[in-house]
Amino acid sequence: MNDEQTFEIHIIENGPTHIKGKFSFKDSAGNLSAEHNELFFCRCGRSKNKPFCDGSHKNQWQTPE
Numbered sequence: 001m002n003d004e005q006t007f008e009i010h011i012i013e014n015g016p017t018h019i020k021g022k023f024s025f026k027d028s029a030g031n032l033s034a035e036h037n038e039l040f041f042c043r044c045g046r047s048k049n050k051p052f053c054d055g056s057h058k059n060q061w062q063t064p065e
């Protein structure tokens with residue numbers, strides 16, 4: 001991340017992590033992404049397009065007891 005990158009992270013209740021701003025990220029293999037303005041990262045583990053949310057969490061979110 002360089003000095004010009006700023007972003008905001010919002011944890012959506014029963015949904016993904018929403019990141020908005022100007023940012024890039026590294027994947028699990030260490031590859032740096034292109035610069036993004038907005039992304040939704042899956043927190044439920046059901047997405048078929050990980051690490052991104054594909055909406056599969058809807059009506060299926062399970063809160064640990």
Ligand code: FES
Pocket residue numbers: 015016017041042043044045046047052053054055056057058
């Ligand atoms: S949080 Fe949306 S598919 Fe996992």
